[in-house]
Amino acid sequence: MCPGGTPRAAAAAPPEPRVTKQRVAVGDALDTLNDFVTTQELHRLMADDGASVSLATTYRILQSLADDGLVDVLRNGDGEAIYRRCSVSAHHHHLLCRNCGKAVEIEAPAVEAWAAKTAATHGFTSVNHTVEIFGICPECSAASQPATQP
Amino acid sequence: MCPGGTPRAAAAAPPEPRVTKQRVAVGDALDTLNDFVTTQELHRLMADDGASVSLATTYRILQSLADDGLVDVLRNGDGEAIYRRCSVSAHHHHLLCRNCGKAVEIEAPAVEAWAAKTAATHGFTSVNHTVEIFGICPECSAASQPATQP
DNA sequence: CGTTAGGATGAGAAGCATTATCAACAAGCT
């Protein structure tokens, strides 16, 4: 019975990440934001805030959080990964400002069903999808066009 | 009358790209494919096919084609740009195999309407969107699981 | 058909984001 194994962890218990001050700092920084940011942007924000976390570690922690589904990851127009803490753990999508990064979380059951049906129709398996809407948010539009109105 | 200007090109006529053998080679290579490919993949394919186009030029031409809307561009899971010749010029999306790159073009008016409405509801302007479905195509599924069925 | 101006190309350097290394460190456990 259970040959050569530690008492717990029957098969392959994934070890939980340790609670380090760097990990806490990243978590706190994410909590103060409701915008999507790149790893480098978050690193700079933390540095400006006094928290000292190396860039390499910021990359590592964000990737780890993403792997565990604790943050949302998607790609900006340049193909760079951008991160944001999920407010809901369920599957959802985003409407985000390509100028300031502000994001609105969106749920669209109809789109989910459409995607699943479309994939099934063509015999595709192991399906996932990306559905993101990019635009300029009201604040950014207002800022760029103060008063003129043709 | 038209001081200091060439006869044509009243305001800012965008100069058409010249027809070079490199541009033709890229066009031909794209025509032989119905899969999405990265710039480097296309460069290798052309090299294998005898066509000699430098990597830098391949980058330039694909970007140019994309800017003119002559090829579809999207991002794979790694954030790399992947290209494919549009069979339809109208706006559409794709269902593509993340293993072999094969793509099916999809039109979904309902999704278009949903995206526009969602953006408008939140006051976003200059809106565009990405809607892509990734999966494993029937051929690739069959290849990876020949006969076993637990 | 020869000339010519300027866009296009190739080869390599440069830029940049991301990842890999590895010694030093510290979180968690006994």
Place this chain on the structure above:
DNA sequence: AGCTTGTTGATAATGCTTCTCATCCTAACG
């Protein structure tokens, strides 16, 4: 407190993409 092992930081390395610039070639013109 002491030990074990996951984490961190500084830096090198990797690899994709862009830039530079001398040369080449297309397109237009005489």
